[in-house]
Amino acid sequence: MLCSSVHSKHKLFFHSICYRNPTSVAPKTYNTHHLSLREEQIEDRIAFLLHKCPNMKLLRQIHGNLLRNPFLSSSSPSFKFSMSKILCFCALSPSGDIEYARRLFDVIPQPNVFSWNSMIRGLHLFHNQSREPISLYKQMVLSGFANPNSFTIAFVLKACSNISAIAEGRQLHCHAYRYGLDSSPFVQTGLLNFYGKCEEIASARHVFDEISNKNLFAWSAMISGYARIGMVNEALSLFREMQEVGVSPDEVTMVSVISACAKAGALDLGRWVHAFVDRQGIRADFVLSTSLMDMYAKCGLIGKAKEVFDQMLERDTMAWSTMIVGFATHGLVSDALKLFSRMLESKVEPNHVTFLGVLSACSHSGLVSDGQRFWSTMNEFGISPLMEHYGCMVDLLCRAGLFEEAYSFISRMPVQPNAVIWRTLLMGCKKSGFHDKIEIIARNLLQLEPLNAENYVLLSNIYALNSQWDKVSYMRKKMKDSGIRVLPGCSSMEINGFVHDFIVGDDSHPEIKQIRVVLKDISRRVRLSGHLPWISSVLHDVDDEEKQNALCEHSERLAIAFGLLKTKAPTAIRVVKNLRFCSDCHEVTKIISREYEREIIVRDRIRFHKFVNGSCSCNDFW
DNA sequence: CTAGGGTTAG
Numbered sequence: 001m002l003c004s005s006v007h008s009k010h011k012l013f014f015h016s017i018c019y020r021n022p023t024s025v026a027p028k029t030y031n032t033h034h035l036s037l038r039e040e041q042i043e044d045r046i047a048f049l050l051h052k053c054p055n056m057k058l059l060r061q062i063h064g065n066l067l068r069n070p071f072l073s074s075s076s077p078s079f080k081f082s083m084s085k086i087l088c089f090c091a092l093s094p095s096g097d098i099e100y101a102r103r104l105f106d107v108i109p110q111p112n113v114f115s116w117n118s119m120i121r122g123l124h125l126f127h128n129q130s131r132e133p134i135s136l137y138k139q140m141v142l143s144g145f146a147n148p149n150s151f152t153i154a155f156v157l158k159a160c161s162n163i164s165a166i167a168e169g170r171q172l173h174c175h176a177y178r179y180g181l182d183s184s185p186f187v188q189t190g191l192l193n194f195y196g197k198c199e200e201i202a203s204a205r206h207v208f209d210e211i212s213n214k215n216l217f218a219w220s221a222m223i224s225g226y227a228r229i230g231m232v233n234e235a236l237s238l239f240r241e242m243q244e245v246g247v248s249p250d251e252v253t254m255v256s257v258i259s260a261c262a263k264a265g266a267l268d269l270g271r272w273v274h275a276f277v278d279r280q281g282i283r284a285d286f287v288l289s290t291s292l293m294d295m296y297a298k299c300g301l302i303g304k305a306k307e308v309f310d311q312m313l314e315r316d317t318m319a320w321s322t323m324i325v326g327f328a329t330h331g332l333v334s335d336a337l338k339l340f341s342r343m344l345e346s347k348v349e350p351n352h353v354t355f356l357g358v359l360s361a362c363s364h365s366g367l368v369s370d371g372q373r374f375w376s377t378m379n380e381f382g383i384s385p386l387m388e389h390y391g392c393m394v395d396l397l398c399r400a401g402l403f404e405e406a407y408s409f410i411s412r413m414p415v416q417p418n419a420v421i422w423r424t425l426l427m428g429c430k431k432s433g434f435h436d437k438i439e440i441i442a443r444n445l446l447q448l449e450p451l452n453a454e455n456y457v458l459l460s461n462i463y464a465l466n467s468q469w470d471k472v473s474y475m476r477k478k479m480k481d482s483g484i485r486v487l488p489g490c491s492s493m494e495i496n497g498f499v500h501d502f503i504v505g506d507d508s509h510p511e512i513k514q515i516r517v518v519l520k521d522i523s524r525r526v527r528l529s530g531h532l533p534w535i536s537s538v539l540h541d542v543d544d545e546e547k548q549n550a551l552c553e554h555s556e557r558l559a560i561a562f563g564l565l566k567t568k569a570p571t572a573i574r575v576v577k578n579l580r581f582c583s584d585c586h587e588v589t590k591i592i593s594r595e596y597e598r599e600i601i602v603r604d605r606i607r608f609h610k611f612v613n614g615s616c617s618c619n620d621f622w
Numbered sequence: 623c624t625a626g627g628g629t630t631a632g
Binding site: 088114118151152154155157184185186192216217219220224227251252254285286289292318351354356357360363386387388389391393394395421423424606 | 623625626627628
């Protein structure tokens with residue numbers, strides 16, 4: 001009884017599809033040919049057809065023929081086999097149809113694990129930012145007919161990673177134990193990757209430590225988890241450990257290791273890793289080459305990045321974009337723009353990141369009209385501007401001192417500006433002196449981001465510049481009352497394969513005593529050179545002497561002092577900072593480069609600053 | 623039917 005009603009449900013379903021897609025009615029030849037197939041021939045025939053020429057049109061025909069086949073009962077194994085094959089194709093093939101799969105799935109009375117899995121994975125493949133795979137999994141568990149297996153858990157975990165569904169992922173972790181699947185390597189990697197993507201590094205490490213036979217995938221996933229959140233030392237020591245236990249890294253592992261070096265600005269390590277890749281004969285594909293370029297660019301060796309780029313035999317959009325963005329952060333606008341023209345000549349489609357590179361290159365160099373020209377060509381490439389592109393344009397105009405234009409640009413934006421845009425505009429105010437729009441901008445900014453300390457610091461600095469002391473103290477009070485803490489400045493520097501972190505005012509570094517001696521020497525020589533500290537860079541409510549001390553303990557100063565202590569000329573001192581360069585430190589660093597005859601390269605949150613003999617590559621335009 | 627990787631405003 002049940003079977004025949006299911007069969008008729010199938011038939012109804014098929015007719016509704018035919019009705020919706022009249023072109024899909026099977027041609028006569030297929031009909032007659034297939035209607036005569038006997039049950040024992042069906043499975044081979046289906047497998048053959050799906051292997052030979054899979055497309056939805058053919059699939060609908062096969063499906064229809066199966067339903068009309070008088071020799072085939074819907075309860076027969078062949079019928080079920082064929083249906084699951086069809087479901088599999090619709091749900092998983094790029095030329096499939098997930099909606100068709102869903103309706104097919106809905107009429108299967110008691111889908112087996114295989115069908116649930118196909119459907120879950122299919123939903124993820126077709127809608128990779130949706131919760132649908134997770135809801136279907138819940139349905140599966142509730143239905144109680146089929147227990148999830150290692151495939152199921154792995155597929156759902158992947159869906160959770162993509163949308164950072166932390167609670168659901170944790171629950172899956174429990175389910176893995178409940179169903180005894182926690183020892184499956186696929187489940188383990190799935191969990192590792194899930195926790196890594198959600199930046200729950202302690203949980204990831206816990207899973208990792210529990211794995212008794214760690215394979216290449218487990219090592220790679222753990223390294224990538226550390227690399228993602230910038231825990232370079234951990235990523236690199238894991239990379240060493242993995243080799244010690246005899247697991248050979250492949251190109252995927254190397255990409256994570258390289259991107260960890262890129263994040264940390266760890267040039268020596270990055271170079272070593274590059275040599276390792278060459279030595280081991282690891283294949284440099286698009287992704288590996290791009291990560292190498294990015295690493296060199298982020299470590300300050302833009303020429304070396306270009307070398308890797310030139311050696312690539314073929315380049316995709318990301319490779320071109322990475323190189324263009326690299327030139328942009330180094331302030332090499334003409335190189336960036338030339339490369340962009342070459343990219344277009346090579347018929348590689350630019351994407352929104354490419355344009356971010358092009359626009360930010362223009363803005364770093366004050367090329368207003370070029371920037372505007374590129375901005376207007378974006379839609380010719382079918383790229384509609386994102387908030388980031390609007391941000392670039394506001395920055396372009398502000399840096400060039402065109403504050404009014406920037407303000408009117410914002411008022412013409414079709415979307416509401418975000419906090420970054422208002423803050424960029426505010427920094428434009430700071431540069432061009434007091435402006436009657438400050439109050440409006442401040443209100444918009446603080447409404448969008450009332451808890452970001454950076455905003456209060458910026459505003460109070462602007463008010464201080466204009467000697468509006470009542471407003472300065474109001475900003476400080478507001479911050480204090482809301483309990484908002486400033487994100488501490490942090491600078492890092494690599495010495496002998498270890499990345500040292502310095503946090504503003506932090507004295508936990510083991511060599512802090514020697515560092516302070518160097519800092520004192522710096523202060524003395526800087527003072528002798530006639531530099532007066534610009535004390536409004538310091539927010540704290542303290543007297544001038546303390547303000548000067550506070551400036552001297554900015555994280556970049558600690559790192560530079562450490563560099564002077566640990567390295568000798570002509571080695572360049574390379575520092576990576578998490579915030580923007582403080583103006584006073586920028587001046588002081590110029591003086592250090594002259595007085596100590598050292599090349600100092602600082603990557604701040606925005607771009608590179610290369611200090612040589614008293615001047616900086618940014619030409620103070622930042 | 624399974625897993626790990628690249629560019630992104632200020």
